[in-house]
Amino acid sequence: NAGVMQNPRHLVRRRGQEARLRCSPMKGHSHVYWYRQLPEEGLKFMVYLQKENIIDESGMPKERFSAEFPKEGPSILRIQQVVRGDSAAYFCASSPASNSNQPQHFGDGTRLSIL
Amino acid sequence: AQKVTQAQTEISVVEKEDVTLDCVYETRDTTYYLFWYKQPPSGELVFLIRRNSFDEQNEISGRYSWNFQKSTSSFNFTITASQVVDSAVYFCAGARFLWGAGTKLIIKP
Numbered sequence: 001n002a003g004v005m006q007n008p009r010h011l012v013r014r015r016g017q018e019a020r021l022r023c024s025p026m027k028g029h030s031h032v033y034w035y036r037q038l039p040e041e042g043l044k045f046m047v048y049l050q051k052e053n054i055i056d057e058s059g060m061p062k063e064r065f066s067a068e069f070p071k072e073g074p075s076i077l078r079i080q081q082v083v084r085g086d087s088a089a090y091f092c093a094s095s096p097a098s099n100s101n102q103p104q105h106f107g108d109g110t111r112l113s114i115l
Numbered sequence: 116a117q118k119v120t121q122a123q124t125e126i127s128v129v130e131k132e133d134v135t136l137d138c139v140y141e142t143r144d145t146t147y148y149l150f151w152y153k154q155p156p157s158g159e160l161v162f163l164i165r166r167n168s169f170d171e172q173n174e175i176s177g178r179y180s181w182n183f184q185k186s187t188s189s190f191n192f193t194i195t196a197s198q199v200v201d202s203a204v205y206f207c208a209g210a211r212f213l214w215g216a217g218t219k220l221i222i223k224p
Contacts, residue, residue: 033212043160045212059212091160101148101210106160 002027005074006092006107013082014115021077021110025094031055032075033104034067037089049075079112087114117142121207121215128197129223136192136218138207144168147210149190151181154217155203163205166190197222 005024013019025032030051035043045059049069060067064082069075079086089111093104118141128134140149151163164174166183174181178195194201202222207215 035212035214042206042216043208043214045214048212056212089158093160101165103150103162103165105162106152108159111158 004029004092004094004105004107006090006110008110009108010111010113012113012115015083016081019079019082019086019112021079021090021092021112022074023077023092023094023107024074025092026096026105029094029096029105031095031097032069033093033095034075034077035091035093037091037109039088043091046077082112082114084114087112117144117209117213119207119209119213119215121205121218123218124216125219125221127221127223130199131196133193133195134197134220134222136194136205136207136220138190138192138215140188140190140207140209142188142209144210149183150208151190151192152206152208153203154206160206163192194220199224 004026007022011019032049034046036046037043047060047067048056051069052071064080066078089109091106091109093106095102095104120139123137126134147168148165150165153161153163164181168185171183171185180193183190199222204217204219206217
């Protein structure tokens, strides 16, 4: 499968735990984007990364959220001390080029539920 | 400020009707791209089309067509002879990671 791979597909956490969401971009893509989608709402941009660099994190909450895209391995979106309001679908997208004029190819998302 | 507006929250039509989804993009940029994506009930996001602001020609792909008008900053999407499988949420997106709120399209048999 050459598409964007996200795992897990569903993740359940209790309040206060940590959530780690993984994203492997399409083959040949070196740019990764994370979005959050609350129920019945549109996508909200969170962060844009290249390998080993955060390019734009203007949509990331200042606390508890972090993202990385290491030289080797998938991009990770990490949410510490989760709260009920973190329940959402988190989508990862990738593109081959360095600007937002390229179409982004999306993974199937991770549905995060906080108990 | 840049903004993508999809004023129609939900549209419901009977199968085989034509339906147009509206999108308005506010920007100071002279050159930009706009996108449409589809999110069916299964939840994945599917890229449909990208258009450059220089190109105001209509684009047609099967039952789908797109009309971009720079003067009104609108990038509308029309489905001709709609089918039940077209039921989905459709998102319009601009550059700089801006997305509209989406239009939920319901096609009734």
